[in-house]
Amino acid sequence: MAGLLPRKWDITDIGLEEGAKGLSPDKIRTVIKKVLNGEGLARIKAYVDTCIHCGLCSVACHHYLSNDCEPRFAPVGKIKNTLWEMIKNDGRVSPEFIKQAAEIAYTECNLCKRCSMYCPFGIDMAWMLSVVRRICHLCGVVPQYLQDTANSHSVTMNQMWVKQDEWIDTLQWQEEEAQGEIPSLRIPLDKEGADIMYSVIGPEPKFRAQLIYSAAVLFNVAGLNWTMPSFDGWDNSDMAMYSGDWEVMGRVKKAHFEAAMKLKVKKIVMGECGHAFRSVYDVGNRWLGWKMHPIPIIHAVQFYYELLRDGKIKIVRKIKEPVTLHDPCNIMRGRGLMDCARYVVKAICEDFREMYPNREHNYCCCAGGGVINCGPPWKKKRVESNKVKAEQMAATGAKIVITPCHNCHSGIEDIIHYYKLPMKNVFIIDLLMQCIEIPEELRA
Amino acid sequence: MYDLVRGPLLWVSFIVFIGGSIVRLAYLAYLAKKKDHTVLTYANFKFGLRSIFHWLVPFGSTNMRLRPVFTIVSFLFHIGLIFTPIFLLAHNILWYQSWRISWWTIPDWLADIMTVVVILAGVYLFVRRRVCKEVRYVSSASDYILLTIAVGPFLTGFLAYHQWLPYKAMLTLHILCGEIMLMAIPFTRLDHMLFFWLTRFYMGSEFGGVRHVKDW
Incomplete structure (x- = not known):
């Protein structure tokens, strides 16, 4: 049986505690073998056979750099303490071990994939930790807040238990x-x-409704033919993807794609x-069997870029104040929108300052990958595990940090x-709302 | 003993090395087709090869530039490890005697330098594994054994060539070490020699083809 690590933060999460209580070694072994x-x-x-244990991935990880370079927070250290042990023991690990693996996989890795760019073999450690999450999910050991979000997806098709009447009411209120x-x-x-279906994440109607207001202004000023669905599928977020509940993830994604198809739009923004x-x-999309998204989808950053480029x-x-930009992993390292973002930011800011490392080599915000969705119990650990980001931002001397991603923004x-x-x-x-021209003929 | 390692065991080691490598690669291809279609679906020659190229050129990646000493040592180690045995004059003569085939050779003084470099680089890697805490943390006995297997043929070859110890015994030991290394490649983590190309190719394909970014 694999030994346990000393705990650096004494955090109790009812989701992990109660989940582990229902586990037997047999069940764990069955799940691990199956996955x-x-x-x-x-x-x-x-990946496991190729890794030569060189430790070169360590410097890629903000958890490692922020926790005084403790080896257990290095990407390979986290793989060692989860997957290697499971494989070495042929799935014979204790419920306590699964609890610890869950803490590592859900709260010590943001699945940002920076380490893959520092590993000579291009080993996808983030993906391996998402496989560990899958195991934890099937074992029923998931941080409570994250599980609650996944439950909300499952029941309401959105992340925040927003009911349909509340959703429509919020849109009309913002209108x-x-x-x-x-x-x-x-x-x-x-x-x-309509040409465009605009989709948002559940938290926008829940507590950032002004963003829907702003988007509506943008669409109307640009004179676009757009729409939003009143029915399930309006939420494009997916925390089930991060909890390891890939079945629910698939359902949520399907609802989203189908909403667009039902409305016969040309693309989703x-x-x-x-x-x-x-x-x-x-x-x-991969889970559903689509090589890429089945209908054109663009992220807001690319959308803003195209609006500006096309006049x-x-x-x-x-x-006028000094501004810096945080590169969100999922749209920079994940999609290469670095130049689109800079085009937009430079168009609206006089004093733009890069933070380094940047672009696809950015440090993660430490909130993404479902980590912030593990909720308040883990907050201290999350911010302490991203000291490097604080140092990096402070070094720019900027007064404003642009974070074009919800998780990054909150983190x-x-x-x-x-x-x-x-x-x-x-x-x-x-x-943009402070900088764009609202033509006189549109004004009150 | 010499006849054994020079004769049948040599055959065995080459068969195990080549056959084992083919089996490992074929099995992985079979697994990818059966259980991991993602890898095949997103494979992209342009971006896969672009990534391999960047990681084969010294200082071609960000991480290599962050650690110049390690980069130099690691490249010298691998270059010495692969090219010295292939282009060594003595090895070439053996190929010629047995099969009447030969190819380019490097002068003995150069081979000697490369051998010493491999041994010193091996010492560096050993010390790094002991001293750097992030490396030590993930090191187990197998890592030290693999390093010994890799450096063994060079240490014994060097001693045999310079005849500082009983020549025949050292030569036998040298051949035996070489055979162990060959046989170990497909069945230990020395298989990174085979799999590097595949894992890098796949990650290059994902980063270039899907994510539209560099992975170096």
Whole structure:
């Protein structure tokens, strides 16, 4: 049986505690064998047999760098303490071990894949830890908050237990608010044959409704033929992808794609969310058997870039304060939108400062990968495990950090508060709203 | 003993090395087809080869530039390990005697230098494994054994060539070490010699073809 590690943070999570209580060694072994002999077997074999234990991946990881370079936080250290032990013991590990593996896989790795760029063999350690998450999910050992989010997806098809009437009401509320600025503004619901379906993540109607207002202004100013679905499938997020509940992930993604098909739109534009983009672009589509997304989908950053490039919106003011940009993993390392983001940011900011390392070599925000969704119990660990990000941001001297991703936004907000950095963070659209021209004929 | 290692055991080791490598690769291909279609679906020659190229060129990746000493040592180690035995004059003569085939050779002084470099690099890797805590943390007995297997033929070859110890015994030991290494390649983590190309190719395909970014 594999030994246990000393704990650095004494955190209790009822999801892990109660889940582990229901486990027997036999059940664990059955799950591990099933997962490790299932889909992905070729990669698991090649990766475990190829890794020469050189430790070169260590410097890639913000958890490792922020925790005084403790080896157990290095990517390979985390694989050693989870997957290697499971394989070495042929699945014979204790419920306590699964609890520990869950803590490592859910809270000490953001699945950001930076380590794959530092491993000479290109071993996909983040993917291996997502396989560990799959094992933990099938064992029923998942942090409570994350599991609750996955449950919400399963029941309501959105992340935040938003009911349909609340969703429609929120859209109409934001429409009404925005009509104060542009009287003719509409948020068209279920408009069949529109060019664009705009989709957002569950937390937007729940507690960031002003982002829907801003998006509506942008669409109306640009004069686009767009719509939002009033029915299930409006939420593009997918925390089930991160909890390891890939069946629910598939259902959620299917609902999203089908909403667009039902409305017969030409493409989906997504709000500023990174993991949602990953779920439609890289993970969920594959689960459903699509090589790529079945209908064109673009992320907000690319959308803003195209609007500016094509002259659909005009910039009349620029942000004067020094600004820096955080590159979200899922749309930079995951999609290569680095130049689109810089095009937009430079168009609206006078004093743009890069933070280093940047672009696809960025450090993760430490909130993504479902880590922030593990909830308040893990918050201290999460912000302390990203000291490097705080140092990196402070070094820019910027007053504003742009975080074009919801998880990054919340995570970096926590980092700013915890490390008392003299800056605030915003979405790109927050700045766009201050900078674009709203033509006179549209104004009240 | 010499006749044994020079005769049948040599045959065995080459058959195990080549046959084992083919079996390992074929089995992996079979697994990929049966259980891991993702790998085949996203394989992309342009981006796969681009990634391999960047990781074969010294200082071609960010991580290599972060650690210049390790990069130099690691490249010298691998270059010496692969090319010295292939282009050594003495080995070539053996090939010629047995099969009447031969190819380019490197002068003995160069082979001597390369051998010493491999041994010193091996010492460096050993010390690094003991001293660097992130490496030590994930090191087990197998890692030290693999390093010994890799350096063994060079140490014994060097001693045999310079005849500082009983020549015949050292020569026998040298051949035996070489045979052990050959046979170990397909069945230990020395198989990274075979799998490097595949894992790098796949990650290059994903990063280039799907993610539209570099992976170096």
